[in-house]
Amino acid sequence: MKIKPIILDRIYTKHTNYIIDLQMDSNVTFVSGDSGTGKSAVYSFLLEYSSEDSRIRCLNYIDHNKDYKETIRNAKGILFVIDNADLLLNDEMRQYIALDTNNQYIIIGRNPTSLMLSQDEILGLDSVKNDDRTVFSLKKAFG
Secondary structure (H helix, E strand, C coil): CCCCCCCCCEEEEEECCEEEEEECCCCEEEEECCCCCCHHHHHHHHHHHCCCCCCEEEECHHHHHCCHHHHHHHCCCCEEEECCHHHHCCHHHHHHHHHCCCCEEEEECCCCCCCCCCHHHEEEEEEEEECCEEEEEEEECCC
16 A cells, blocks of 8 residues: 655665665555665664654564554654564554554565565665675566
8 A cells, every 4th residue: 555655755865885775656655675785784784873853763573562552553653664674563563553644664574475565666775886885776677
């Protein structure tokens, strides 16, 4: 279910030898891919970037025992970046996120079930070596 981004349509940041350039055209951006493609590295760069932008909050499997569900439900105007979503989000939370019109999400995982996404809304991470830097961006995972 494609809803335009309500917080950010692009995140651009530099970290040592890496550039993160994520263009988002949907309220829920699902990033999938094999191990070793840079998903967790990008998450860690976004976690660092979130200290500069109060609109961004990062969650991962470490938050499993915390009250992350209430954090999401009570938030307004936040871009949540969720790493290892397969471990953190149950079907109930996935359905909530799919219908949430108050916040935006970048979800990193392998299972997009219950998020009501079409195949063209499931993205992969692209990395291109540019001189001495690696640029991470989003690409269609299928097709």
